[in-house]
Amino acid sequence: MADTIAQDPETTSESRAVRLALRLSTLPSDMFDKVLISLASYSWDVWDDDNFDPQIAARDLSSRISRMSPQDKLETSALHMQEFIKTGDIEALNPAIGLLKNASNGFSEMGDSEGVCNALRQLAGCLTLRFEHTRDSDDLNAAIQACKEALDLDNSAERSNGLFTIGRLLSQRFTRSMNQDDLVQSLESFIGGLSILPEEEKRNALAFVQNDIAKSMKMAWDSIHHKPIFLTFRMAFMNGTNPSTSSTIRAQILKVLGSTLLYQFQEHGKTEDLDEAVVTLKGSTELDSTVIEAMNTYGACCLIRFEQRGLPDDLEVAVATQRKSVQLLDARDERYPSVLNGLGNALQSRFELLGKAADLDEALTTHYNALHHIKLKKEDKFIYHCSLGTAYHRRFEHFQHLSDLELAVNQLKMAISGTPEGHRSEALILATYGSALLRLYGISHRESALEKSIKVLRKAVSLTALDNPARPPRLHNLAQAILFSSSEVQGIEEAIGFIEEAISRWHSGPTSMLMFCLSTALKRKYQIIKLKVSQEVAGKDLDRSIQLGRRAIQGLLIGHDLPKLCFELAQSLLLRYKDIGTVPSDRNEALSVLEEGSKHSSKPVVEQFICALGHAQLRAEVDGIQAGLAAFKYVFKLIPDVVWIGNSIDQRYGDTKYIHMFLSDAVGLAIKAGDLKLALEWAEKGRCIIWGQIQQFRQPVSDGPWAEELKLVTTQLQSMDSHQQMSDPTLVIQVMSALALTVIPDDEPDGMSREEYAQQLAAFAFGQIRSTQYPKLTNSSLQKISRPCLLLLEAVPLSSSMSATSGVMQAIVPWQTEPVGISLEAFSEIEAKEMVSTFISDLEARKVRTRCRGFSQSTFTGRLRSILAILWKNVVHPILMAFGDKLHRLDDGRLPHITWCPSGPLTFLPLHAAGMYKSTGGESIFDYAVSSYTPSITALLSAQEHHSTSESQESNSVPRLLAVSQPNTPNAEELPSTVKEVEVLQSIEPNLTWLNDLEGTTDAVLKGIETHNWVHFACHGEQDMQNPLKSAFLLQDKSLELADLMKKSFTHTQLAYLSACRTAASNEMLPEEAVHLAAGMLMAGFQNVVASLWAIGDDDATFVAEHFYRHMKEGGWDSAKSSYALHYAVGKLRESIGVKHFLRWIPFVHLGL
Structure with a gap:
């Protein structure tokens, strides 16, 4: 058809003839004269529209075409091509194709092979363009044939481009014919084109064809009949069967192919695509381990596959490859942030698998560095905020620090604010942000967090396609948020609808947690409607709740969520037993379920503990006191796990609330059983828990081959920062092992390395500490x-x-x-x-x-x-x-x-001041006995043992007294009376050591305590209710914290007189934990402590101190009689001011012997 058009101008439009003539004038200047001669010979004036005769013009043009040279035809075809490019009119290609065919024939007749080759290449291009518009297979076939004929004649540097063109055309034809020969020849053409290029040009050429190669390979992979072609060529690329293609080029091809397969997996979720991507990218990295993109993508693939299947080997490869990518890349490279982010993600996953806090710490550091890297583009920051926020959220879930969760929420909020509208990650980031907000509400009960969570999660769900595998978990989170916020049936039913949809769309594993959530929702609905509708109607929801709870437990692989599921099912069963009572076995089943939950570890461990507690309480109710006692014994065994010694001090104090909420129940049961010794033992285990843990590092180490090393290790542990956190027993042992390495001899023990010896020593020390954490009170x-x-x-x-x-x-x-x-x-x-x-x-x-x-x-x-x-x-x-x-x-x-x-x-309550105080007299404890306090029985026994040792037994000898006064403490109210107070002491004991004002630095005081056995503090005291080890005396340079005193392990100290305010005041939130300075001084090694319950007057403080020390001097300076001395001094104050002024004399108290 093209030939006819070219030979018969009459078949062209009349207007095109005129346009073509006019365009001829735009030919290069070396042909300008020839064009003018041709135009002058026309039988009409082309510039005179009135004389224009289309038929004459067409006949004349046809005649002139027949007289054109092959080169003229080649150049004239270019004018048609320009017309097509300008107008998009497919008709413009037809004359161009005819001219090019004629030009090819003309060059052939002339014996000009170069001209033929050039005409054929242009002809192939025109035929390809026409095929793309008409989809006529004849054009595609003709284009391929033209390319092949041109290639046979081409010996120039353009030959590789000809092969690349053939490869693309054959790939196109394969999509229509599915003829494997086309696919094979396509790949061979690409490879052949690369192989004939000089080495220095191959990399540039590869940039233009690597995606075409990947496309052809992907088509082979996607067809089950043509997979062998894919495998053959992939192996060829990996093994290098074509010696003309270097390993660097083949590595690049495999990298692009692997990335293509990874993208396809992310779009469609086919695991075989991911597996092949891993194999292909691994091959790429093995051929060339310096290609950062290949290493990074390979690591990402392995990480994704680990998250899909949980294979530890994949995770290790992910971490190793991402770490190597970071090492290979210059830190100033613009790709560096992305590589850091990939490493951080891998480390987060490894933390989830192994629980090594070091991985999470490194992940956080890595994400932080990526986010704040100078090369990170502002428009990309939202992704990095999301990664860092996720890492903080993970650390919160492990350590339960609210500050981590707040950091996560802030980072995710910034991620949301920077996410472009409609970005493919928008739903993911919204869902992650909503989940963090929901968790924040669960911890802090901030209504604003819950409201925001629901809003964000609703949007995340709305942006998630119905068939997206991420939709069910997002629906789950949204339902949980609604359940938290709703107290009306309408909201509960909306949540139920979301959960039911999530269950119906869940296709990737057990639905236990979804069924658990649905069970909880149905129980909530029952509790709301049971008073509004008949029991029969409401009971159906509770029945279904119980059925779903059972199914959730049955379908759950043994794991950390089991105790939570067991507890909720037990609550539903007991609710039905209480409200309906038609199923007597409900209570027994609840008992069995709670027992099951109590035997499995949970995360956090408190869920297992609550199951065990519920089981013990119900067991006592069902089976009697002795059965209850046996069950409570197991509860007490879990205390070290709930108040875990590896956690920070402030978290441990927070966790003690779980112990105190049941302590009276357990002790009361032991008393009812007549077992007072057990009641006493349990009462001790449940009080001053944190002090008890701290004391374990201060206990004398028994004799043995490791005694000296153990002493050094525990001493170093004792001096560690109280804010440090080691939630994993393995991590505790690792820290102790590292400390052990610093104290054991350099010589290797027989049969083991120093590292092995340190590990065994650490494990033994940890076992010793844990086994003595709650010593029994023996006869x-x-x-x-x-x-x-x-x-x-x-x-x-x-x-x-x-x-x-x-x-x-x-x-x-x-x-x-x-x-x-x-x-x-x-x-x-x-x-x-x-x-x-x-x-x-x-x-x-x-x-x-x-x-x-x-x-x-x-x-x-x-x-x-x-x-x-x-x-x-x-x-x-x-x-x-x-x-x-x-x-x-x-x-x-x-x-x-x-x-x-x-x-x-x-x-x-001030038991030491109890009495009937009447205007006419009365009686009180003050008249019957001298009172002291102790935070625990164990603390009292420890003080007595301390006093009985030869080192501390210095009765009837003048004490080495250190007095510290601070009349002008920086940033605190002036206390000028403290100087007078110590002057009074000096008049009683002239040989005391006095650190006054600027002399009272922390170093000076600590060194003074080391050489004195009595210490008198006349200064400000500061209580830290969250972390008692941070409670302190305010000195000149800084605060002398209780932690500083406890690091010293004093063995000679007898008496601490704390002439400061509120040094014995308890924390209302932690009544059992003795969170005050006075108790801390006992734990630090002082046998006796004089302290105050509230603010004391300056004159009263001096008065009591004077009479106290005079009485001690008269009694021979026996510190064991310090309680009597305080009783005497307070008695003198009562006589002086009158007994009725309670607030002045009651605050003075004695703790210890």
Whole structure:
């Protein structure tokens, strides 16, 4: 058809003839004269439209074409091509194709092979263009034939381009014919074109054809019939069967092919695409390990496959390749941020698998460096914010630090703000942000976080296609958020609908967690509607909830979520048992389910613990006291895991709330069973937990081959930062092992390396510490208690329902042979809490709950007098009466000495001041006994043992007294009276060492304590309720923290007199943990501590200190009698100011011996 058009101009449009004539004038200048001659010979004036005759023009043009040379035809065809390019009119290609064919024939007749080759190449191009518009296979076939004929004649440098063109055309024809010969020849053409190029030109040429090669290979891969072609060529690229193609070129081809397969996997989710991508990219990296893109993509592929299948080998390869990519790349390279991000993602996944905190720390550092890299483009930052936010979220899930979760939320918020509208990652980032907000609400209960979470998750779901595998988990998170926010049936039902959709679309594993969520939603719905509709209607939801809970547990692979699922199912079963009662077996099934959950570890461990606690409480209710005791023993075994020694101090204090919420139940059950020793042991295990853990690093190490090394290791551990976190036992051992390496001899022990020896030493030390974390109170240890010690417990339940609110207070006296129990029938926990509330509000009204000294007003409060009277009548006096003749004056006439060890709300009440204070007299504990306090029985035993050692036994000798006064502490209120206070002390003991004002630096004080056994602090004190080791005395240069004192392991210290405010004030949130400076000084090694419960007046402080030290001097400086000295000094103050001014004399207390 093209030939006819070219030979018969009449078949062309009349207007095209004129346009063509006019365009001839645009030919190059060397042909300009010839064009003008041709135009002059026309029988009409081309510039005169009035004389234009289209038929004459057409005949004349046809005649002139026949007289054109092959070169003229070649050049004239170019004019037609320009017309096509300008107008897009396919008709313009037809004359060009005819002219090129004629030109080819003309050149052939002339014997001009170069001209033929050039005409054929242009002809192939025109035929290809026409094929792309008409899809006529004849044009494609003709184009291929033209290319091949041209190639046979081509010996120039363009020959490689001819092969590349043939390869592309054959690839196109394969898509229509599916003839494997076309595919094979296509790939051979590409490879052949590269192979004939000089080595220095191959890389540039490859940039133009590498995607074409990948496309042809992908077509072979996608067809099951042509996969052998793919495998053959892929192996050829990997093995180098074509020696003309270098390994560098082949590596690049494999890199592009692997990336293409990875993209296809991400689009369609076919795992075979991912597997082949891994193989192909691995081959690329093996051929050339310096190609950063190949290494990075290979690592990403392995990471994705690990996340799909969980194969550890894939993860290790991912980390190794990403790390190598970072090492290979110049840090100033613009690709560096992307490579860092890939490494960070791999490290995050390895942390999830192995739980090594070092991986997560490195991941966070890596993501941070990537985000803040100078080469990172601003428009790409949102991806890096998302990665860093995800890493923070992961660290929160492991360590449960709220600060990490807040950092995650902030980073993800920035990621959202920087994400372009419609970006393919928008839904993913929204879902990640919404999940973090939901978790933040669960921890902080911030309503704004929940509202934002729902809004963000709704948008994420709306942007997620129905068939996207990410839709079910996003629906799950949205449903959970709605459940948190909804108290109405409508919201619950919306959440149920989302979960049911998620279950129906979930195709990638067990649906246990979805069924668990649905079960929870249905239980919520039942609880809302049960009072509004009939029991029969509402009960269907509860029945279904229980069925789904069972299925969730059955379908769950044994893992960290099992305890959570078991607890929720048990709650549903017990709810049905209580509300409906038609299924008596529900309670027994709940018992069985709770027991199952208690036997499996969870993350966090508190979920396992709550299961165990629920099981113990229900077991006592169902099977009686002895069965309950056995179950509670298992609960106590979990305490070290709940309050894990590897966690930071502040988290451990937060975790103690789980222990304290059941302690009275367990101890009360032991008392009801008549086992007071067990009750005492459990009470000790549940109080001062953190102090007990810290003390384990301070215990003497038993003799043995590792004794000296163990002592050094535990000493170093003791000196570590209290904020450090080691949530994995393995990590704790690793840290201890590293410390061990620094203290063991350089010589290798027999049969093992120093590293192996250090590892065994660390494991042994850890086992020793853990096994002694909660020492049992044996008969021999109880007999060491030299005087009555009153352990005042919280409410003991009266019934098997374990309801503490119905119980009475109980005292246990661990003295002499067997513990003795004393029931305080007239005193309940409710009454104790009410008294504490009144007491604290009264102190706050009087402004004595501050850290500042200087309070001097005379304070009498009727409410406090009433509290002291109730304490005397209902607590202290009944205890004194229970002792009877056993509580009497000592042989030297001194009053008996009682040590109070209060629990729960009683820790805030001044038992040492209990009494009936009337205008006409009255009686009080002050008249019957000397009072001391101890935070725990173990602390008292430790102080007694310390006192009995030869090193600390210096009775009847003048103490080495260090006095520290701070009249002008930087950034604190002035305390000029502290100088007068120490001057009074100096008048009593002239040989004391005095560090005053600027002399009182932390180093000077610490060095002073090392050489003195008595210490007097007259300064400001500061309590840190979150981390008691940060509680401190305010000195000249900085604060002397309790942690600094405890690092020293003092063995000679006898007495610490803390003439500062509130040094013995407990934390209302942690009544069992003795979170105050005075307890800390006991734990640091001081046998006796004088402290204050609230603000003390300057004159009162000096008065009491003077009488205290005078009495101590008169008694021979025996620190064991310091409680009597304080009793005497406070008695003198009472005589001076009047007993009714309670707020002035009550705050002075003694702790210890």
